Amino acid sequence: MYQLEVPSWKLTVSVLYKSMCISACEQVFSLFTESITDIVVKSHTSEIKENDTVTLTCETKNANRIVWVRVSGSLPSDRYQSNARRTITFPSIKRSAAGDYYCEAENLASKKRSNIYTLTVNLFLSVWMERVSAISIQLIPPYPAVGQSVTLSVTGINGNIRQIMWYKGSNTDASNNILIYIPSANQPQINGLQYFSRASALPNASLLISDLEFTDGDNYTVTVQTLQPAQQTSVKLTVYEFVTDPVVKSNISIKENDPVTLTCETENAARIVWGRVSGILPSDTIVSKDNTTITFPSIKRSAAGDYYCEAENPVSKKKSNIYTLTVNSCSTAAMAGIICGTILIIVLIISVTFLLYKRYIIPLKENKQGCAKCAQDTSRVYDNILNSAEDQTSKEDPSYMGLQFRHQDGYGELKR
Incomplete structure (x- = not known):
């Protein structure tokens, strides 16, 4: 409206606007002509578990535009980004979000790409954590014993191995590192803080542990780097000890109707089984939860017989001595008492008779013999x-x- 009525004013405004625009553009141009600094992707969560809230940050300066990229696909649909796109957040991260991420930053003067950040999402099982990956670990032999050797064999690796890292435990903290193995290096093995001389890496990414000790039992984690994103998995190593010779014992004198308990004494057994040589266990037998004892709440004479126990674990199995269970009846005990009392009385009578005979009869006979001699002479x-x-x-x-x-x-x- 003002332009039509006052053409000269329109010209003045246009000139003023052009001057202001040039000034502002120069300021903006000068702001973005500085080069972008090196870009780094970081996460403030050291160990990411499924359903955690995770934020990745693209740290750089002088960028007027930042773009997030996932190497092997599109970004998860449930993520959200900050206004300046410097951060990307997963409100409840899923295992499907795992992968390699990077960010690109640019301005009018430069454009740079960050490092590759491998996002690993861990799943916790009942006792130990299993890393989400395509690789797996098998124990060879599956039930290693003290003094033996075991190979933690890694399977499912695709491509050429560039780096192997073994850890004692379920996480990959530097303090848990056993060793790093780089096949292409002149000295491929680098020992970590948890290294011990009986452990050695193999070129196929496996770990060999010789002369096993009971304390070697633990979780072991491996990270394998190929041309593909790094893969990670864990395994539980249990070191078994051989079963000691089992012995069946009972600490009481057994009479009919008494409560009686038999104990199988052994060590390192994962399973104990009771047996009776001449038949099955009596129907009223009570077996403890760990099978170390069997109890007869009111033992009968029919329970008498030969018993044994077997102790076993995955690496050994042993059978105990035969324990003969004898049950004495109450009538037998009473009869035994009567017989013993009778014998004792008989012995006393014989002893008293002998003493009387020696004291009175023998001297009397001697006197009679003396008188007879006097009569004959x-x-x-x-x-x-x-x-x-x-x-x-x-x-x-x-x-x-x-x-x-x-x-x-x-x-x-x-x-x-």
């Missing part, structure tokens, strides 16, 4: 009597000889 008595009479007579009448008991020698003298 009459010559001595008679001779004494005669001698006494003879002595008396001779005193009264010296010519009286008297009757005397004479020896046979005296008869010989008369013949003279």
Whole structure:
């Protein structure tokens, strides 16, 4: 409206606008003629788990335009970007979002591309974390024992291996690194903070551990870099010890109706099985949760027999000694007590009889034998009597000889 009425004013305004535009453009041009600094993609989350909120930042200066790119496809549909597009955010990241990302920054003077950032999304299982990847690890042998060797064999690798990194644990922190292996290097193996001399990398990305110790059991993680994006996975290594010889024991004297427990004493067993030589276990037998004991709540004589236990784990299996279970009945015990009491009484009677015999009967017999000898030896008595009479007579009448008991020698003298 003003242009039609005042043409001269229109000209003045146009000149003024042109002057102002040139001034502003010069300022804008001068602002974006500085070169873009080096670009770096960073994430403030060190370990990304599924469903976490993750933000990637494109760090640079002097850029008037930033573009985010995913190497192997389009950006996830649920991501959102800041107004200046310096950040890209995944509000609840999924495993499908894993991949290689970069950002491009440009202005009127320059254009630059960032490093490749590999976004890895981890999935936690019940006990240990399994990295999402196409590669996997197999244990050879599957059940290694103390003193043996085991190979953590990596399978599913596509392309030429450029770098291998092994970690002890479920994450790839530098403090967990065992070794780095670069096949093309003159000295391909570089030892990390968790390195131990029994571990060595193989060119196919596998890890060999020799002379296994029980403490070697842990999670092991490998990162394999080829021309494709780096792939990562973990495995649980369990080191087994051989089962010790099992022994069946019971610490009580067993009588009918008593509660009785048998114990299978062993170590390193993953499974224990009880057996009875001549049949199955009694129906009222109670087996503990870990199978280390069996209990008879009120044992019967029918439970008597030979028992054993077997202990096993994935690397060994052993059978115990045969335990003979003897059950004594109450009537048998009472009969045994009566028999023992009777025998004791008999022994006492015999002992008392012997003592009485020795004290009274033997001396009595000796006295009787002495009297019998006196009765049989009459010559001595008679001779004494005669001698006494003879002595008396001779005193009264010296010519009286008297009757005397004479020896046979005296008869010989008369013949003279």
